[in-house]
Amino acid sequence: MPALFVTGTDTGVGKTLISAALCAALGAAYWKPLQTGAADGDNDTAEVARLVGLRPEQVFAPARVYADPSAPERAAALAGQSVSLADVLPHLPAARPLIVEGAGGVLVPINAHETMLDLMAALAFPVVVVARSTLGTINHTLLTVRAVRERGLAVAGVVLSGPPMPHNAEAVARHAAVRVLECPVLAQVTPQTLQALARQHDWAALSRI
Numbered sequence: 001m002p003a004l005f006v007t008g009t010d011t012g013v014g015k016t017l018i019s020a021a022l023c024a025a026l027g028a029a030y031w032k033p034l035q036t037g038a039a040d041g042d043n044d045t046a047e048v049a050r051l052v053g054l055r056p057e058q059v060f061a062p063a064r065v066y067a068d069p070s071a072p073e074r075a076a077a078l079a080g081q082s083v084s085l086a087d088v089l090p091h092l093p094a095a096r097p098l099i100v101e102g103a104g105g106v107l108v109p110i111n112a113h114e115t116m117l118d119l120m121a122a123l124a125f126p127v128v129v130v131a132r133s134t135l136g137t138i139n140h141t142l143l144t145v146r147a148v149r150e151r152g153l154a155v156a157g158v159v160l161s162g163p164p165m166p167h168n169a170e171a172v173a174r175h176a177a178v179r180v181l182e183c184p185v186l187a188q189v190t191p192q193t194l195q196a197l198a199r200q201h202d203w204a205a206l207s208r209i
């Protein structure tokens with residue numbers, strides 16, 4: 001498994017938690033190319049490193065970090081800057097296996113002409129879609145899977161995070177013909193519960209696409 005790109009149907013759906021589970025299960029390094037929200041303490045890299053206990057050589061700094069908790073396009077503008085794929089791609093770590101986490105969902109703007117999906121296409125890694133498990137997720141998840149596939153990328157699987165909703169998992173799996181894993185609500189998100197989550201599922205199945 002060389003690398004996976006973890007995207008989501010939204011911000012706050014559990015991409016970082018699932019990225020950590022994948023790192024723990026696969027012994028992978030982690031990279032968040034674009035981090036926004038630093039002023040609010042958002043630091044997905046530190047969170048994954050803490051949860052997984054990543055070794056220093058498995059932790060890679062984002063290409064850009066912005067204070068404002070918005071899409072990279074706006075967060076960069078508020079910092080008086082702009083950002084493009086050309087700024088990001090040279091920072092791609094050589095380490096493998098590698099988990100790459102996007103910011104928000106697939107059409108989040110990086111600038112006026114580029115989105116997260118353009119970053120995903122440039123990297124060309126199989127994609128894991130993280131979504132909430134609850135009502136409304138079927139539409140969001142099928143839209144995201146369709147957008148990823150229409151761009152010519154492979155969807156390694158979908159992870160539904162939250163209370164078990166077997167009907168939603170079944171509907172997504174059937175309508176998108178995709179592998180679906182369910183991640184329950186963790187009462188606490190700690191290194192111990194993360195390790196348990198990493199053992200609970202066949203995460204490696206996502207890398208056997």
Ligand SMILES: Nc1ncnc2c1ncn2[C@@H]1O[C@H](COP(=O)(O)OP(=O)(O)OP(=O)(O)O)[C@@H](O)[C@H]1O
Pocket residue numbers: 008010011012013014015016017018042044102103104161162183184185186187188189
């Ligand atoms: N299954 C779960 N059980 C318990 N807590 C969860 C679960 N999924 C997500 N969370 C919590 O919800 C919050 C948002 O999740 P997370 O940070 O992983 O979202 P994200 O999709 O990575 O967001 P961003 O777009 O900011 O990167 C975090 O506090 C996380 O620990």
Ligand SMILES: C[C@H](N)[C@H](N)CCCCCC(=O)O
Pocket residue numbers: 011012035036037042068069070071072103104105108
């Ligand atoms: C700050 C936040 N946690 C994310 N890093 C950025 C999410 C941008 C989402 C933009 C949108 O889809 O409306």
Ligand SMILES: [Mg+2]
Pocket residue numbers: 015016017044101
């Ligand atoms: Mg995150």
